[in-house]
Amino acid sequence: MDSLLKHMVDITGHRDHAMLDVAVISAVHELSAAKQTRVLSQVEGANGPMIRQRACIAGSSATPSTTSPGDVPLEQIAALAACLASHGASASATTDEGDSVLWMPIWIGEKAETILEIVRSDQFAADMVPMVVGIVGVYRNFQNLLDYSERDSLTGLLNRKTFDGQLSRMLQGGGAEALHAPTAEERASEAGQWLVVADIDFFKSVNDRFGHVYGDEVLILVANMLVSSFRADDRVFRFGGEEFVILLRSATSEQAHAIIERFRTNVAAHVFPQVGSVTVSLGYVRVRPGDSPVASLGHADQALYHAKTHGRNRTCHYDDIIATGELQLPASNDTAEFF
Missing domain, CATH: 3.30.70.270 (Reverse transcriptase/Diguanylate cyclase domain)
Structure with missing residues (x-):
């Protein structure tokens, strides 16, 4: 509980989207004992929707990476594509290496431009997903607050x-x-x-x-x-x-x-x-x-x-x-x- 509260304080202490991303994946990575945790963006490519890495933390690394390895067509991630098409709350899959992957889109209205991805070497425990859902809810609400403070009231553009x-x-x-x-x-x-x-x-x-x-x-x-x-x-x-x-x-x-x-x-x-x-x-x-x-x-x-x-x-x-x-x-x- 102390660790969760510490991470919540850290998440809500940021006034910047990039640092908010880092705080969220750091929290989820530690609390879910993940192998890898990423914040992904859904962007439009020349040939359709693409998935781009925004931030990543892997293994026991204490320093998240913000280097993108390159965009991946959404259609290549079938479970995530189906989840986004149906406006689903989450999607899961098992990799060829036997890892469990959980994707959680951050829905703001009808759009989910941000997706949280969690990879574990074993199955997710029953009490783990509700905890992650709670963190995602805080993340979504704080994204909304940051968006509101960053926008021009007349045009809706960044200020x-x-x-x-x-x-x-x-x-x-x-x-x-x-x-x-x-x-x-x-x-x-x-x-x-x-x-x-x-x-x-x-x-x-x-x-x-x-x-x-x-x-x-x-x-x-x-x-x-x-x-x-x-x-x-x-x-x-x-x-x-x-x-x-x-x-x-x-x-x-x-x-x-x-x-x-x-x-x-x-x-x-x-x-x-x-x-x-x-x-x-x-x-x-x-x-x-x-x-x-x-x-x-x-x-x-x-x-x-x-x-x-x-x-x-x-x-x-x-x-x-x-x-x-x-x-x-x-x-x-x-x-x-x-x-």
Whole structure:
């Protein structure tokens, strides 16, 4: 009982999803005497749903791993696929090695984007599953609380505070708090992570001409287009006012530009109720572990400002405008303020 209470205190003491994952698998791993415990994500791949490892603890290791070994098609895990299709509470199977596996989806509404997986070398005891169910319930409720505190109330996007934390952790370079632990395929490619800033052009005139109700509707519709234009694993934030920020992961320079341009053209082609045509300008820069958050934001902002002052409704890459001499490389940007 003392050990269970200690773990409950640890789980509820976190204000971050990544560290919450680590606390939960540490608790379940110890209390169920598991061989391996993992937090998995269900993500959309090019050919259907995929399962991605988010955190893992194995054997007697005291340090959970957040390195992903690579995505696995959901259809290859038949018991879990059937459980998710039927909105089931759990699924179990026996591996070829004789291990017992228990999967417990974390249902939030109609979605189960998070799955807890527990592997034991023998069968689960009768009193063990209710205990794990209780921990999962606390985990689900606390995920809901974190989601609520991390979201912008108007658009439903992640908020500025969440962005500040995620960018800082990403640039610190990995560990349990990394935004994304790259797969082996991603490490072997030229893929990188990108910081994108977007601003609605002439948004003040929308509010002045049509009122704040229509201005809010434009913000909501642009936020929806951000979500649909970028990928499920990218992070989209409302930075404030008519400004948005995207953390785009695992894309080459050409892929990043194509994804960003897809969003820009989607907005330009959309007919907004009453307002009509709306456009966005965007600036982006590649970010790497060890970069300064302030400098990275400053570089993306400079690219956005360049787009704003050179016609609007365009996308500018910071490195490109530096290379062409359109923007002079500053001696230092570490004290720059974003927007």
